Amino acid sequence: MRLLGALYAARTPAKEPVHFQAILPLKLKPVVSGKGGKTSDVCCIYEMSVMFNCFKDNDFNQGLCGKEIEQFQNCYTNHLSTKRVRKEKELKGILNPGEKKMSAKQINTLLARHPNIE
Amino acid sequence: MATIKTFFSKSGLFKQRICVIKSCIQQNGMSSYPSFYINPIYKKEEQEQLKKEGELSKLTHVPTRAALNDQTCSFTQDPDLNLFTNYCMSDGKKVLARSQVEQTLESIKRLQLEKYHKCKTDEDRAKIELNPKVVFHKAVENCKPILQLTPIKRGGVKYQVPVPITAKRAQFMSMKWLISAGKEKEKPVRFHLQLARELIDASNNSGRVVKKKQDLHKQCEANRAYAHYRWS
Numbered sequence: 001m002r003l004l005g006a007l008y009a010a011r012t013p014a015k016e017p018v019h020f021q022a023i024l025p026l027k028l029k030p031v032v033s034g035k036g037g038k039t040s041d042v043c044c045i046y047e048m049s050v051m052f053n054c055f056k057d058n059d060f061n062q063g064l065c066g067k068e069i070e071q072f073q074n075c076y077t078n079h080l081s082t083k084r085v086r087k088e089k090e091l092k093g094i095l096n097p098g099e100k101k102m103s104a105k106q107i108n109t110l111l112a113r114h115p116n117i118e
Numbered sequence: 119m120a121t122i123k124t125f126f127s128k129s130g131l132f133k134q135r136i137c138v139i140k141s142c143i144q145q146n147g148m149s150s151y152p153s154f155y156i157n158p159i160y161k162k163e164e165q166e167q168l169k170k171e172g173e174l175s176k177l178t179h180v181p182t183r184a185a186l187n188d189q190t191c192s193f194t195q196d197p198d199l200n201l202f203t204n205y206c207m208s209d210g211k212k213v214l215a216r217s218q219v220e221q222t223l224e225s226i227k228r229l230q231l232e233k234y235h236k237c238k239t240d241e242d243r244a245k246i247e248l249n250p251k252v253v254f255h256k257a258v259e260n261c262k263p264i265l266q267l268t269p270i271k272r273g274g275v276k277y278q279v280p281v282p283i284t285a286k287r288a289q290f291m292s293m294k295w296l297i298s299a300g301k302e303k304e305k306p307v308r309f310h311l312q313l314a315r316e317l318i319d320a321s322n323n324s325g326r327v328v329k330k331k332q333d334l335h336k337q338c339e340a341n342r343a344y345a346h347y348r349w350s
């Protein structure tokens with residue numbers, strides 16, 4: 001009687017493991033979605049701090065800080081123009097050689113150039 | 119446009135001719151000109167510049183839009199002053215705004231002439247600018263701010279972040295401040311007189327509006343630690 005109880009308590013033999021079913025094809029999509037986070041657009045911090053230092057030294061008299069102000073404004077206009085050019089390129093999906101930050105469209109054009117092997 | 123396109127594509131009508139129809143339907147927003155019409159070049163200096171470069175002959179047979187009402191090469195018209203008039207205007211009363219600006223220029227002339235005749239030496243007289251338009255341009259130039267504060271929310275707290283501004287925005291702020299300074303006055307004082315005083319003060323780099331600009335710069339300086347909190 002004791003033996004029988006011991007036999008019942010023993011582990012049942014292992015079941016066949018769950019079979020893997022490939023529901024989706026086992027490869028990455030050839031495209032990325034266009035949902036990207038907004039990147040921060042901070043520019044001209046150094047020029048700004050130089051200008052503020054000049055302002056502080058001259059009691060906020062702009063006439064004595066002409067050079068610093070011009071540098072700051074040039075920096076900002078340059079930033080705006082480069083941003084505009086980059087945005088145009090990104091919208092069209094034109095690739096810039098050597099650029100690390102790319103838009104979704106640019107990545108898609110790059111992926112289309114090097115498709116998955118079927 | 120989009121609804122028309124979807125209607126045609128759904129109904130299956132004119133499937134081949136959709137390109138033809140598309141070209142007939144206006145595509146340039148609400149403009150009455152097609153998009154290939156170029157803007158007119160109405161300034162004589164620009165025309166001469168183009169002539170020198172040899173670009174003018176290329177533009178002779180390109181379809182061009184008609185010049186707008188305020189696009190003129192006349193010496194009496196100053197684009198900045200016209201813009202200032204438009205900023206002065208309320209409820210579309212352009213005639214009133216124009217007369218106020220003209221009166222302002224007249225009172226600038228009167229005030230400056232008064233000062234001029236009170237001067238005793240030629241050196242003092244040479245310092246006084248008698249052309250009201252020059253005074254106006256100088257005043258606007260002196261009141262232009264370089265930075266601006268924009269509220270940006272980070273972690274539930276709103277920070278006032280200093281950001282650089284474009285030339286156009288700077289001009290707008292300068293003109294707005296000048297006009298609001300002209301409106302801040304006692305009842306019997308007329309707007310054009312107060313505005314003339316403010317413009318003369320600003321052209322000498324002093325007065326309330328220049329003070330306001332400097333205060334803004336001081337605030338920006340105080341908040342410079344938040345400058346890297348920017349998106350935009």
